[in-house]
Amino acid sequence: xxxxxxxxxxxxxxxxxxxxxxxxxxxxxxxxETIAAALHAAGIKVFGYSPRKHRPRGxxxxxxxxxxxxxxxxGRPNVRTCMEFVRPGIHVRRQRGLEPxxxxxxxxx
Amino acid sequence: MNKVELAIVGGGPAGLSAAxxxxxxxxxxxxxxxxxxxxxxxxxxxxxxxxxYEHMAGVRGIAIGxxxxxxxxxxxxxTVMLSTTAVGYYEDGTLALYQREPEEKLIDIKPxxxxxxxxxxxNMLAFPGNDLPGVYGAGAVxxxxxxxxxxxxxxxxMIGSGNIGLIVxxxxxxxxxxxxxxxxxxxxxxxxxxxxxxxxxxxxxxxxRHTIIEAVGDDRVEGAVIAQVDEKFKPxxxxxxxxxxxxxxxxxxxxxxVNLVWQAGVEIAYIPELGGHIPWHDEEMRTNVPHxxxxxxLAGIEEATTAMIEGELAALSAAEFLGRGDRAExxxxxxxxxxxxxxxxxxxxxxxxxxxxxxxxNWKELLKQRAGNLRG
Numbered sequence: 001x002x003x004x005x006x007x008x009x010x011x012x013x014x015x016x017x018x019x020x021x022x023x024x025x026x027x028x029x030x031x032x033e034t035i036a037a038a039l040h041a042a043g044i045k046v047f048g049y050s051p052r053k054h055r056p057r058g059x060x061x062x063x064x065x066x067x068x069x070x071x072x073x074x075g076r077p078n079v080r081t082c083m084e085f086v087r088p089g090i091h092v093r094r095q096r097g098l099e100p101x102x103x104x105x106x107x108x109x
Numbered sequence: 110m111n112k113v114e115l116a117i118v119g120g121g122p123a124g125l126s127a128a129x130x131x132x133x134x135x136x137x138x139x140x141x142x143x144x145x146x147x148x149x150x151x152x153x154x155x156x157x158x159x160x161x162y163e164h165m166a167g168v169r170g171i172a173i174g175x176x177x178x179x180x181x182x183x184x185x186x187x188t189v190m191l192s193t194t195a196v197g198y199y200e201d202g203t204l205a206l207y208q209r210e211p212e213e214k215l216i217d218i219k220p221x222x223x224x225x226x227x228x229x230x231x232n233m234l235a236f237p238g239n240d241l242p243g244v245y246g247a248g249a250v251x252x253x254x255x256x257x258x259x260x261x262x263x264x265x266x267m268i269g270s271g272n273i274g275l276i277v278x279x280x281x282x283x284x285x286x287x288x289x290x291x292x293x294x295x296x297x298x299x300x301x302x303x304x305x306x307x308x309x310x311x312x313x314x315x316x317x318r319h320t321i322i323e324a325v326g327d328d329r330v331e332g333a334v335i336a337q338v339d340e341k342f343k344p345x346x347x348x349x350x351x352x353x354x355x356x357x358x359x360x361x362x363x364x365x366x367v368n369l370v371w372q373a374g375v376e377i378a379y380i381p382e383l384g385g386h387i388p389w390h391d392e393e394m395r396t397n398v399p400h401x402x403x404x405x406x407l408a409g410i411e412e413a414t415t416a417m418i419e420g421e422l423a424a425l426s427a428a429e430f431l432g433r434g435d436r437a438e439x440x441x442x443x444x445x446x447x448x449x450x451x452x453x454x455x456x457x458x459x460x461x462x463x464x465x466x467x468x469x470x471n472w473k474e475l476l477k478q479r480a481g482n483l484r485g
Contacts, residue, residue, distance in 0.1 A: 004258040008283055009155045009169070012258035037257035045242040045329045056328040058242020062249035064143060064194075065230040065366065068240075082252075083143065084209070 003041050018088035029086035036062065036069050036081040039092070047071050047081060051097035071095050075102055113139050115427050116204055116220035118195045118369065121149020122413040123405025124226035125177040126420030130442075131427060132186035134434035139218065140187055141206060143194040147181060148174030149228060149405075151413060153251040155283075156276050158414065170413060171255075177417075190216075198223070198373040222400045222427040225370050226420060229363035229384060229406035234268060237323040243330025247277045247360035254284045262356030266333045267291040270315055272300035272458075274360030278308045281358075289352050291315045292335055294342055322349055324357055333357050365407045374398050378472040382465030383409030389472055393443070394423040402426050409469075411462055418450045 004012070015032030022044060029038030036059045039047065046056040047069050059069035064083040073079040073092050077099035081092070115131055117124045120142030128140045146152065154170025181187050192210035199205070204223065206216040231246030233239060243262065245253075247269075250261045265286050267278050270293035278288045291308070296318055298305045305315060318338050325332035337348035364385045371377055375396040376389040388403045390396050396403055402423040405416035425443050428434040454463060468475075 002260050004254065004260060004284055007258065010171075010255060010258070014258065033257050033259075037253060037259050040253060040261075041257075041259045047242070050240070055240055056242055057240070058329070060244065060249060061231050061246050062252035063230070066246075082249075085145070 018086060020086055020088065020090045020092060022092050023094065024091075031086055031088075033086050034062075034082050035071070035073065035079075035084050035086055035090075035092055038086050039081070046094065048095035049097060054097070057095075072099060077101065113137075113218050113220040114431055114433075115139070115222045115224065115424075116141065116218060117224045117226060118204075119149065119226035119228055119405070119407075120144070120147040120178075120181075120189070120191075121226060121228050121405060121416065122151055122173070122177065123228075123407075123416040123420035123423070124149070124224070125181050126417040127224045127226060127404055127424040127427075128181055128187045128420075129177070129184065130421040130424035132184050134424070134428045134439070135186070136424075136428060136431065136433055137186045138188070139190060139220065140181065141190045141193050141195050143192065143209075145192055145210070147178040147189065147191070150248065151177075153248070153255040154413070155255055155280060173413070195227075195369060198369050222402065222430055223373070224394075224402045224404060224420070224423045224427060225373075225388070225407055226403070226405045226416075226423075227366040227369060227407045229365050229410055231359065232362045232364055234321070234359055234361050236321050238326065238330075239324060241324050241326055241330050242328070243326065243355055244324055244357045244359065247273050247358055248363075250277055250356070250358050251280065254286075255280065260284055260286060261358075262286060262354070264289055264354045265356040265358050266321070266335070266352055266354040267358045267360060268321055269293065269360035269362075270295075270298045270300060270305065270317070271360060271362075272304060274358075275300040275304035275308055277358065277360060278313055279304065279311075282308070282311050282313070286356075288313045289354050290335070292319045292321060293317045294320045294338060320344060321357065325351065330355055330357055363406065363410045365410065367407065370396070370401065370403060370407070373401055375401055375403070376472075378469055380409070380465045380468050380472075382461045382468065387469070389469065391470075392422075392447070392466075393426045394419055395426050400427075400430055409462060409465055412453070415450060415453050418446050418453070421446050422450075 014030035019026050027042050045058045048057045060066045062082045064080045069081045070078045071081045072095050115138040117140045131138045151170045151174030193208040196207045197205040203217050253259045253261045265288045322334040336344040365387050367386050370388040378389045394402050404419035404423040
């Protein structure tokens, strides 16, 4: 998909352009965008896979209520990517079902 | 933080108005919102409001949100906690807060009173493939394009012709998407005719007596099958056809977010007219728990305008509980608030809400009757 350049009513304050990583590959995003919005703008719609049937999951509600957009961010699973903002250099990857919870200080990737 | 008089959970129209009213009565409050900025759903509402001038008609939702937020941020009586989620309310009166930014931490507060204004979440619709990426709630579509400026998709199928379905269709066209059709299962359009005429002028067909059969695609939406329905809302065989879309947008209603109030011991009623499970409350927004109050969509799905008035009413009731504010002043503001609420509820769309409120008022009686029936 694409970012809107001009809109009849709105101006967008996107913040600073930064690089972060999706499945190890660099992606452009902006600091005032959520991870989900930045991925969507990059054409990435599948954010993870469901626990039992491994069905693709994307975002649905965009307000942190539905759990459909949970991803692994910097090794931490179950991050609501529609609420979490892009930060430079973060590593984001698709979540596969229920991933083990890591303790603070631990990092499995 | 342990001497908080009033905590307000949710910084949308209801919570913001509640904080401002509380401040007017001299009450210091803590306003908690999980987003980076205040305004709730107003931050994505680019359309102009309906109704009379007194009720901000003609003003865009985003402008109303901005005005209210600025007032709240500048108010010395209101402590605003952003990027903070209220994650639990416990028996001893502790409200647990999880702050994500600027640093991650858990904060416990013990407020004397709480106004919950947690809003609503979007309804799902049952059809094969409804879990595919590309099936989005109408609010999510608004968030993507109106808050983050990202186009949700090239070609969209809208499900539901209520005001949200119609308004979001128009916003999609403004942003540059194509809306292939609006599908409505009922025999007539749900929302205002002005909105419907607007999207029709842009060539978007509104298909009444139609429904979605399934979403097509392997790992994302690549199309949708729609069909006509009979009087019993059953699809008519042979009328199925596939539309080429990459987004299926669901505008099929909202449901209140009741988790926290439920945990707080507030009695939950089931009133379909108000969105399903809602906290029991009276017309002054008091619940069965004396120090807990509710406002906005949480108290029944309605409009931002009514949510703001409910926020004021909740603050007045909290003031009364705290023994703060001048009695006569509270009574006169309350009277005026009820007058405005009544005026706003004069439209045909309010009939359902009014029926729901009536049911809610009879809820306890209903419960007793049901218990009696079960025993009998």
